Amino acid sequence: MSIVLMSQATKPDQRQQLHQQYPTWTFKTPAELTPAEYDEVVVMYGNQPLLKKFLARPTSKLKFLQVVSAGVDYLPLAALKKAGVLVANTSGIHADAISESVMAAMLTVVRGYHAAWENQTGDRQWSLPQVTSTLADQQLLIYGTGQIGQSLAAKAEAFGMHVFGVNTTGHPAPHFEQTVAMSDTAAVLKTANFIVNALPLTPSTDHLFNQALFDQVQQRPMLINIGRGPAVKTSDLIAALDKKQLSWAALDVTEPEPLAPDNPLWQRSDVLITPHISGQIAHFRRTVFPIFAANFAEFVKTGNLARNQVDLSRGY
Numbered sequence: 001m002s003i004v005l006m007s008q009a010t011k012p013d014q015r016q017q018l019h020q021q022y023p024t025w026t027f028k029t030p031a032e033l034t035p036a037e038y039d040e041v042v043v044m045y046g047n048q049p050l051l052k053k054f055l056a057r058p059t060s061k062l063k064f065l066q067v068v069s070a071g072v073d074y075l076p077l078a079a080l081k082k083a084g085v086l087v088a089n090t091s092g093i094h095a096d097a098i099s100e101s102v103m104a105a106m107l108t109v110v111r112g113y114h115a116a117w118e119n120q121t122g123d124r125q126w127s128l129p130q131v132t133s134t135l136a137d138q139q140l141l142i143y144g145t146g147q148i149g150q151s152l153a154a155k156a157e158a159f160g161m162h163v164f165g166v167n168t169t170g171h172p173a174p175h176f177e178q179t180v181a182m183s184d185t186a187a188v189l190k191t192a193n194f195i196v197n198a199l200p201l202t203p204s205t206d207h208l209f210n211q212a213l214f215d216q217v218q219q220r221p222m223l224i225n226i227g228r229g230p231a232v233k234t235s236d237l238i239a240a241l242d243k244k245q246l247s248w249a250a251l252d253v254t255e256p257e258p259l260a261p262d263n264p265l266w267q268r269s270d271v272l273i274t275p276h277i278s279g280q281i282a283h284f285r286r287t288v289f290p291i292f293a294a295n296f297a298e299f300v301k302t303g304n305l306a307r308n309q310v311d312l313s314r315g316y
Contacts (some may be wrong), residue, residue: 001005001026001040002061004296008046008068014289022300025036029109047075055079064299066292070094070148070279071228071268072310081312086309088295089289091316092147094279097228098252099152101278102196103159105250106225108272110135118269136160139191143208144227145173145196146176152196164188189216194224200316201228214240222248226278227295229255234265252278266296 003026004018018027022026032047033041041054055076062085067075070091074299080087089283108114112132119128140156142149145165151161153175164174166188170181180188189195195217199205209223209232223246225232234255240246250272257276265271281287291308298306310316
């Protein structure tokens with residue numbers, strides 16, 4: 001018996017589709033799975049705490065894991081690689097939502113809406129404590145030129161921004177005026193008005209945004225983090241804001257996460273915080289299921305995956 005552990009919730013028509021197309025496979029939820037069946041699980045749809053138990057069993061038959069997130073830093077990547085498990089993510093489905101969130105954060109600041117909200121809940125004077133500006137002709141520096149970065153670059157380009165990108169080698173990417181390698185960012189950091197982190201979390205990106213990086217900026221840019229919280233060293237971020245090296249920070253992800261109620265970031269008027277929701281989309285189950293369905297079909301047919309396979313050595 002070959003079992004697919006359905007950790008991710010599915011709609012009735014989706015389950016029916018799987019049962020009809022794969023009558024020789026058994027589909028079970030975690031609540032339905034018994035310990036005696038652990039070694040029969042070949043495929044997992046969605047991450048689940050049982051994953052570690054499977055990987056610890058030398059008799060496990062697990063060969064394919066489909067997660068429903070873009071990032072996979074929370075997975076035991078080394079153990080998955082050692083066990084020969086293929087892993088796929090859902091990278092790309094959040095690109096529009098996340099890039100719209102970044103545009104909203106920038107516009108909220110430059111068009112004075114944050115100041116207006118503070119005024120509306122405070123003195124209610126018929127003036128704002130800032131002069132509004134536009135995004136046109138300002139420089140946006142995006143760390144990460146994948147699907148999220150490209151979606152954001154296209155939107156920013158439509159607003160007349162100058163969009164620069166940072167990736168591993170400096171290879172070109174659509175909608176970017178210029179791209180530079182991770183090892184060659186000094187010049188673009190000096191001229192950036194907005195800096196966005198859209199990188200996956202890996203050993204090389206952990207605390208990438210630290211005091212050494214903030215010491216290189218000159219335009220008092222706004223930092224926006226929609227990648228992973230640990231990419232930004234929180235203590236260094238607060239210091240950079242205090243020293244006016246940065247003008248603002250918009251954080252959809254934080255370190256730690258969630259933020260404790262007494263965390264000093266909550267108290268700052270130059271920080272916008274959203275609770276890791278920039279990638280939320282409508283009809284999530286209908287959006288992610290086709291990725292799993294395509295990968296499962298290819299896995300059954302050839303033992304490979306059709307799309308979104310994660311390089312377990314790189315972590316993305």
